[in-house]
Amino acid sequence: MMEDSAPTVPTLHYQVSMPQPESHIFEVVLRVGGWQASVLDLKMPVWTPGSYLVREYAKHLQEFSAEDVDESPLLWKKLSKNHWQIKTGSHPAGGLVNASGRRTTIVRYRIFASELTVRTNHLDRTHGFFNPAAVFCYLPGYEGVPIRVTVIPPQPEWQVVTPLPLVPGEANTFLAKDFDTLVDSPFEIGTHRIYYFDVEGRHHELVIWGEGNEQPSRMVQDIEQIIKVESRMFGGLPYDRYVFLLHLSASGYGGLEHKYSCTLNYPRLGFRAPDQYHRFLQLVAHEFFHLWNVKRIRPKALEAFDYEGENYTPSLWFCEGATSYYDLLIPLRAGIYDAKTFLQSLSKDITRLLTTPGRLVQSASESSWDAWIKLYRRDANSDNSQISYYIKGAMISLLLDLLIRARHNNARSLDDVMRYLWQEFGISEIGFTPEQLQAALTNVAGINLDEFFAKYIDGTDELPFDDYLEPFGLQLQSVENGNSVPFTGWTVKAENGKPMIKFVHSDSPAEMAGINADDELLAINGLRVTAEQLSERLKDFQAGETLSVTVFHQDELLTTSLTLAPPRPSAYRIVPVKQSSLAQENNFKGWLGSEFAILRQT
Numbered sequence: 001m002m003e004d005s006a007p008t009v010p011t012l013h014y015q016v017s018m019p020q021p022e023s024h025i026f027e028v029v030l031r032v033g034g035w036q037a038s039v040l041d042l043k044m045p046v047w048t049p050g051s052y053l054v055r056e057y058a059k060h061l062q063e064f065s066a067e068d069v070d071e072s073p074l075l076w077k078k079l080s081k082n083h084w085q086i087k088t089g090s091h092p093a094g095g096l097v098n099a100s101g102r103r104t105t106i107v108r109y110r111i112f113a114s115e116l117t118v119r120t121n122h123l124d125r126t127h128g129f130f131n132p133a134a135v136f137c138y139l140p141g142y143e144g145v146p147i148r149v150t151v152i153p154p155q156p157e158w159q160v161v162t163p164l165p166l167v168p169g170e171a172n173t174f175l176a177k178d179f180d181t182l183v184d185s186p187f188e189i190g191t192h193r194i195y196y197f198d199v200e201g202r203h204h205e206l207v208i209w210g211e212g213n214e215q216p217s218r219m220v221q222d223i224e225q226i227i228k229v230e231s232r233m234f235g236g237l238p239y240d241r242y243v244f245l246l247h248l249s250a251s252g253y254g255g256l257e258h259k260y261s262c263t264l265n266y267p268r269l270g271f272r273a274p275d276q277y278h279r280f281l282q283l284v285a286h287e288f289f290h291l292w293n294v295k296r297i298r299p300k301a302l303e304a305f306d307y308e309g310e311n312y313t314p315s316l317w318f319c320e321g322a323t324s325y326y327d328l329l330i331p332l333r334a335g336i337y338d339a340k341t342f343l344q345s346l347s348k349d350i351t352r353l354l355t356t357p358g359r360l361v362q363s364a365s366e367s368s369w370d371a372w373i374k375l376y377r378r379d380a381n382s383d384n385s386q387i388s389y390y391i392k393g394a395m396i397s398l399l400l401d402l403l404i405r406a407r408h409n410n411a412r413s414l415d416d417v418m419r420y421l422w423q424e425f426g427i428s429e430i431g432f433t434p435e436q437l438q439a440a441l442t443n444v445a446g447i448n449l450d451e452f453f454a455k456y457i458d459g460t461d462e463l464p465f466d467d468y469l470e471p472f473g474l475q476l477q478s479v480e481n482g483n484s485v486p487f488t489g490w491t492v493k494a495e496n497g498k499p500m501i502k503f504v505h506s507d508s509p510a511e512m513a514g515i516n517a518d519d520e521l522l523a524i525n526g527l528r529v530t531a532e533q534l535s536e537r538l539k540d541f542q543a544g545e546t547l548s549v550t551v552f553h554q555d556e557l558l559t560t561s562l563t564l565a566p567p568r569p570s571a572y573r574i575v576p577v578k579q580s581s582l583a584q585e586n587n588f589k590g591w592l593g594s595e596f597a598i599l600r601q602t
């Protein structure tokens with residue numbers, strides 16, 4: 001219903017051009033029509049949903065100006081780092097007013113775009129890419145107003161791809177129904193390759209920028225299988241069109257999920273070796289899974305985004321962790337790799353967890369809450385004081401899946417939890433509270449999970465992998481550190497040919513010897529060591545022996561004594577138990593869809 005007295009809704013039309021791509025500058029023009037108030041506020045997001053860090057996108061904005069439709073400049077001032085206020089009534093003539101008393105205000109600014117990640121903007125002679133949170137301002141209070149975006153490519157050969165629908169009859173003009181939708185819709189402009197394919201009657205596009213050794217036809221086939229497996233799990237695809245946007249770069253790696261698309265960044269030559277190609281497909285499975293888990297099934301704190309600051313939730317361990325667990329499982333279900341490869345991937349994650357001392361300091365829910373200040377802001381102490389909610393969350397999800405499956409003979413699983421959350425929260429996009437998440441897991445598991453949550457999600461108890469793997473005929477085996485290398489507690493990597501200490505484990509021999517991250521390791525017992533032969537050299541000594549270690553600390557030559565500790569496992573492997581029962585083998589088959597016997601084959 002419309003009433004005459006209702007406030008007038010402004011019309012918003014952005015235009016993005018890039019007349020000189022080599023300058024890395026996007027030219028942005030915003031036309032606000034029908035604005036009646038005497039001031040117009042504009043704010044730029046400080047972060048982008050899916051990446052929980054305040055990135056201060058306004059730092060790349062320059063040359064802001066505002067004018068009336070007759071090009072007379074309007075006064076404006078900056079009220080905070082990301083907030084501009086324009087005096088729309090400041091034109092001496094009072095602004096150009098149309099018959100109904102409405103003005104048109106024109107805002108111009110430029111955005112520097114030279115950061116090639118999925119969360120930032122990149123423009124050069126080969127293409128333009130932008131993540132809308134890092135380009136477009138919103139009008140506070142008018143986030144629900146539709147926004148038109150016209151892109152003007154620098155040359156006719158450049159095409160524009162975005163998940164937004166085209167406005168019929170207007171060249172390269174797209175419509176976002178509101179600001180959230182605009183932020184959720186990345187743009188690629190250039191001479192990229194596009195591969196079209198349909199799955200279950202829905203349109204898909206794989207858009208690739210950059211040269212690489214990918215095999216598009218095989219890639220499309222494998223992505224189709226991933227889509228089918230995930231669709232089957234949730235009971236259908238909740239969209240008409242979905243875009244996979246792939247950037248091939250030297251060594252970049254990353255993904256950002258959206259409701260109708262995802263942006264992927266992957267090494268251009270990372271498609272030949274099977275393990276690398278599998279890693280790529282895991283990335284695809286991960287970002288695609290997010291179109292349900294976190295884009296539609298989301299924590300209460302992310303139900304309505306606050307673009308101006310941190311959005312705190314203790315549940316990222318589930319949003320990212322469950323998604324990470326499924327990104328290993330889905331390629332297996334899609335027939336891309338076998339159960340052995342799946343268990344190897346899982347073993348790598350378990351190794352990362354169990355070799356990170358911070359797992360005993362920070363809980364999964366604390367890691368989620370502090371994402372904004374910790375996960376993306378690593379320092380020399382990070383591995384001692386924190387654990388990634390991705391890795392810990394994935395391992396918690398593994399335990400929950402195994403717990404549910406073991407209790408219900410595979411008749412129930414974590415899949416049922418995902419489906420329940422989709423039905424209860426995802427379809428209607430109502431945010432879930434941490435209590436509702438626990439209730440969903442409890443309902444499907446059929447047992448009280450208070451203790452599980454207290455110990456493994458809100459607490460820092462060691463995850464009891466063996467207890468949960470045993471019903472499936474599996475156990476965890478530690479791998480000794482390359483034939484018993486005594487434990488020092490330092491991590492050394494070659495940098496410019498120099499052995500540099502990159503990390504010092506808390507309460508370790510290296511820490512007690514006063515060795516610091518960023519020290520340059522020079523000699524052990526007076527003899528030079530290199531990063532490459534360090535492990536071999538340490539085998540010449542026994543736990544309990546004291547070494548004389550020489551380092552450069554801040555360019556100062558220091559020699560200190562380090563007493564070696566007993567060797568520690570450097571890796572963990574999931575292996576079959578010595579004697580498996582039929583029940584265990586059946587559980588295994590129910591979980592991974594594969595005969596247990598393949599684990600016995602070498």
Ligand SMILES: [Zn+2]
Nearest residue numbers: 286290320323
């Ligand atoms: Zn993710």
